[in-house]
Amino acid sequence: xxxxxxxxxxxxxxxxxxxxxxxxxxxxxxxxxxxxxxxxxxxxxxxxxxxxxxxxxxxxxxxxxxxxxxxxxxxxxxxxxxxxxxxxxxxxxxxxxxxxxxxxxxxxxxxxxxxxxxxxxxxxxxxxxxxxxxxxxxxxxxxxxxxx
Numbered sequence: 590x591x592x593x594x595x596x597x598x599x600x601x602x603x604x605x606x607x608x609x610x611x612x613x614x615x616x617x618x619x620x621x622x623x624x625x626x627x628x629x630x631x632x633x634x635x636x637x638x639x640x641x642x643x644x645x646x647x648x649x650x651x652x653x654x655x656x657x658x659x660x661x662x663x664x665x666x667x668x669x670x671x672x673x674x675x676x677x678x679x680x681x682x683x684x685x686x687x688x689x690x691x692x693x694x695x696x697x698x699x700x701x702x703x704x705x706x707x708x709x710x711x712x713x714x715x716x717x718x719x720x721x722x723x724x725x726x727x728x729x730x731x732x733x734x735x736x737x
Contacts, residue, residue, distance in 0.1 A: 615686055616677045621666040623655045628723050634716040642715045643707055647700050649722035654696050656729055658688060664732040 614620075625648050634642060656664065662673055670677045670685065707715060 615682050616670045618659045618663055618668050618670075618685070619655045619666055624652050624666055625649060625723075625726065628727070629719065631716060631720060634719060639708060639712055639715070642712065642719065643703060645719050646707060646715060646722070647703050649719060649726060650699050650703065651696050652726055653722060653729070654692050654699065656726075658692070660729060660733055664729055 629645070634645075637645075662668075670681055675681055
């Protein structure tokens with residue numbers, strides 16, 4: 590009897606933790622997992638097969654599409670609305686959630702197009718585009734600064 594009550598209590602506790610954890614993430618602009626972990630040199634990329642290059646290409650598009658809309662607010666992962674002084678009310682969370690969903694739809698569409706069309710590109714152009722995307726990502730990670 591005591592064991593079953595403990596088990597039910599423990600399951601309830603886990604459910605509450607899971608639910609609360611999910612809601613907290615809704616107020617985050619983007620996660621660290623949305624960012625690439627490695628930048629490449631041209632010689633690194635020249636040693637890869639076209640399929641591997643296309644995966645890198647897709648990963649870089651994903652980061653750009655995820656981070657770019659919020660660049661004027663933050664370029665850091667795991668930043669919450671409240672970290673920027675934005676009230677975490679239902680309207681702001683709803684707006685952020687809509688934006689995240691739209692970005693995910695766009696990423697899915699881009700990835701499908703890339704899988705179907707980019708294999709027809711010259712390998713050299715794929716490599717140069719990956720390097721170009723990585724330059725954009727590096728600049729995004731530096732953030733917006735005034736340089737006149």
